[in-house]
Amino acid sequence: MRVISLVALCLLAVAASGEDAKLSTHATALADHSASLAFSLYHNMAKEKDLENILISPVVVASSLGLVALGGKSSTASQVKAVIGANKVKDEHLHAGLSELLTEVSNSTSRNVTWKISNRLYGPSSVNFVDDFVKNSKKHYNYEHSKINFRDKRSAVNAINEWAAKSTDGKLPEVTKDVEKTDGAMIVNAMFFKPHWDEKFHHKMVDNRGFLVTRSFTISVPMMHRTGLYGFHEDTENRLFVLNMPLAHKMSSMVFIMPYHVESLDRLEKLLTRKQLDTWLSKLEERAVAVSLPKVSMEVSHNLQKHLAELGLTEAVDKSKADLSNISGKKDLYLSNVFHASALEWDTEGNPFDTSIFGTEKLRNPKLFYADHPFIFLVKDNKTNSILFIGRLVRPKGDKMRDEL
Numbered sequence: 004m005r006v007i008s009l010v011a012l013c014l015l016a017v018a019a020s021g022e023d024a025k026l027s028t029h030a031t032a033l034a035d036h037s038a039s040l041a042f043s044l045y046h047n048m049a050k051e052k053d054l055e056n057i058l059i060s061p062v063v064v065a066s067s068l069g070l071v072a073l074g075g076k077s078s079t080a081s082q083v084k085a086v087i088g089a090n091k092v093k094d095e096h097l098h099a100g101l102s103e104l105l106t107e108v109s110n111s112t113s114r115n116v117t118w119k120i121s122n123r124l125y126g127p128s129s130v131n132f133v134d135d136f137v138k139n140s141k142k143h144y145n146y147e148h149s150k151i152n153f154r155d156k157r158s159a160v161n162a163i164n165e166w167a168a169k170s171t172d173g174k175l176p177e178v179t180k181d182v183e184k185t186d187g188a189m190i191v192n193a194m195f196f197k198p199h200w201d202e203k204f205h206h207k208m209v210d211n212r213g214f215l216v217t218r219s220f221t222i223s224v225p226m227m228h229r230t231g232l233y234g235f236h237e238d239t240e241n242r243l244f245v246l247n248m249p250l251a252h253k254m255s256s257m258v259f260i261m262p263y264h265v266e267s268l269d270r271l272e273k274l275l276t277r278k279q280l281d282t283w284l285s286k287l288e289e290r291a292v293a294v295s296l297p298k299v300s301m302e303v304s305h306n307l308q309k310h311l312a313e314l315g316l317t318e319a320v321d322k323s324k325a326d327l328s329n330i331s332g333k334k335d336l337y338l339s340n341v342f343h344a345s346a347l348e349w350d351t352e353g354n355p356f357d358t359s360i361f362g363t364e365k366l367r368n369p370k371l372f373y374a375d376h377p378f379i380f381l382v383k384d385n386k387t388n389s390i391l392f393i394g395r396l397v398r399p400k401g402d403k404m405r406d407e408l
């Protein structure tokens with residue numbers, strides 16, 4: 004009896020504290036699993052030779068995998084759970100936990116962040132979506148459903164791109180130019196993310212500079228500059244800088260990992276593990292840093308189907324083995340594409356800065372963080388410990404600069 008009333012009291016306490024409510028244990032565990040998925044997925048993608056920029060949202064990938072688990076049966080479903088590291092989590096906890104996590108980290112009111120996430124599951128025109136699945140996938144994962152007729156491939160692809168553009172207010176004009184496998188179920192995530200800095204950049208402190216894609220290839224980009232107090236670490240052994248820039252309300256922050264000089268990111272990527280990141284973050288020291296960042300937007304679309312398969316999702320993507328019969332009531336579907344597309348806009352906007360430290364000792368002798376060559380970045384959530392985005396900027400948009408002799 005006493006135990007029960009204690010539990011009831013705790014529940015009351017959580018309810019009363021409102022916005023400071025802690026995540027449930029399941030959501031906390033799933034946040035942790037999705038952070039591990041961030042690194043395995045990033046590494047798997049970075050192996051691909053011709054891939055330049057990377058931009059993935061591990062919490063959104065986890066949530067899309069949750070959708071596949073919702074539609075899957077037997078080993079198709081258990082494989083999905085294994086990829087998220089949630090083998091032992093009961094289905095109802097999985098769905099409620101992932102939903103809770105995404106709702107928390109994408110709350111624009113509490114976090115002052117612009118993060119539009121739209122998800123759609125496309126099926127071939129012959130498919131019948133089961134009502135229960137439609138209801139639950141809307142409830143937990145905010146998924147819409149749509150049937151698409153690939154007999155007219157061009158208009159099908161146009162319809163997908165138009166939907167993505169519309170749902171991101173035009174920020175993401177294209178998810179894909181083509182779809183190879185048209186006979187299965189297709190997941191599309193379309194996102195727009197715009198960080199709102201805890202301390203804004205002055206909109207006039209922007210000028211054109213060169214971004215060195217390689218030693219011999221430079222692109223002209225607008226660059227924004229500001230000097231402020233930031234968590235900074237110089238790893239002299241590995242010849243790299245780590246910079247932490249809080250986003251508004253300090254509930255999350257953007258972490259940059261950049262080599263001293265222009266080089267291919269392979270070397271840093273070999274170092275990049277979750278443990279190493281924690282080590283770097285534990286060494287951050289708050290100090291004056293003169294930050295220069297490209298003021299650019301990056302639009303990146305990945306088809307994650309192959310990468311998820313390499314991480315263990317082999318059944319759902321295999322036409323002869325997949326059992327997604329909780330989607331359609333029949334064993335007639337497999338996961339043919341997982342389009343994960345996001346637009347990220349780096350801009351000057353943020354909260355007003357603290358002017359009282361200007362001209363004081365605190366801002367003397369700043370360290371330089373001049374991001375004019377490829378770097379890795381993460382949007383790390385401080386409250387849930389999840390990773391909202393992980394990626395790399397290798398080639399920003401812009402014109403090639405003429406070689407100056």
Ligand SMILES: *[C@@H]1O[C@H](CO)[C@@H](O)[C@H](O)[C@H]1NC(C)=O
Nearest residue numbers: 072073074075076080094329
């Ligand atoms: C799949 O459908 C069966 C009934 O056909 C149901 O018992 C089961 O709970 C469903 N699985 C999920 C993950 O919803």
Ligand SMILES: *[C@@H]1O[C@H](CO)[C@@H](O)[C@H](O)[C@H]1NC(C)=O
Nearest residue numbers: 022106107110111112113114
């Ligand atoms: C978002 O956060 C605000 C303020 O913290 C809260 O009142 C609101 O209920 C949250 N919204 C959702 C959908 O959780």
Ligand SMILES: *[C@@H]1O[C@H](CO)[C@@H](O)[C@H](O)[C@H]1NC(C)=O
Nearest residue numbers: 111112115116117199353354
């Ligand atoms: C963030 O806060 C600023 C005020 O500092 C406000 O103008 C802006 O609309 C907010 N943005 C979002 C997405 O909530």
Ligand SMILES: *[C@@H]1O[C@H](CO)[C@@H](O)[C@H](O)[C@H]1NC(C)=O
Nearest residue numbers: 247249250253254255256385
């Ligand atoms: C995380 O939150 C704590 C407590 O609110 C705050 O002191 C700290 O600066 C935050 N960390 C980052 C990286 O924003």
